[in-house]
Amino acid sequence: MKKKLTIALVAHDRRKADMIDWVKVHAPCLSQHRLVCTGTTGRLVAQAFADAGIDADVECMNSGPMGGDAEIAAMVVRNEIDLAVFLIDDLNAQPHEADIQMLLRQCRLHNVPIACNRISADLMISSSLWDDPSYKPIEQSYIRFDRK
Numbered sequence: 001m002k003k004k005l006t007i008a009l010v011a012h013d014r015r016k017a018d019m020i021d022w023v024k025v026h027a028p029c030l031s032q033h034r035l036v037c038t039g040t041t042g043r044l045v046a047q048a049f050a051d052a053g054i055d056a057d058v059e060c061m062n063s064g065p066m067g068g069d070a071e072i073a074a075m076v077v078r079n080e081i082d083l084a085v086f087l088i089d090d091l092n093a094q095p096h097e098a099d100i101q102m103l104l105r106q107c108r109l110h111n112v113p114i115a116c117n118r119i120s121a122d123l124m125i126s127s128s129l130w131d132d133p134s135y136k137p138i139e140q141s142y143i144r145f146d147r148k
């Protein structure tokens with residue numbers, strides 16, 4: 001990929017092993033982009049790059065429960081995020097569910113691609129559309145639907 005993206009990486013505790021494995025699989029590609037992460041995810045991601053001897057631009061926000069999701073949601077609102085990978089623990093309740101829903105909603109609202117499982121993340125990171133100048137994302141439509 002030629003374009004340098006800002007990619008948000010967020011994983012709940014029971015999804016972190018999957019996130020680190022995904023990062024290792026895509027390390028050569030991900031190291032070409034700016035990575036913005038919630039606190040603990042970011043520290044693990046940075047460690048994975050260091051262990052592999054690969055230089056990477058990894059920025060850590062607060063930990064998720066302390067507002068990291070909210071900080072990344074604010075970046076989404078400011079159009080500072082191109083792609084988000086958010087591996088959610090769908091089997092256990094989180095104390096900051098409101099922030100999680102806010103990040104998901106802001107990505108949907110602002111048309112930011114967000115992958116919540118690895119196959120989506122694989123497909124999104126490998127899309128040739130990133131470098132296609134003729135591809136223009138279509139904005140969301142919220143036109144009222146009138147039943148006849």
Ligand SMILES: O=C(CO)COP(=O)(O)O
Nearest residue numbers: 011038039040041063064
């Ligand atoms: O809780 C999270 C996302 O909702 C992730 O936060 P950490 O990366 O700080 O564990």
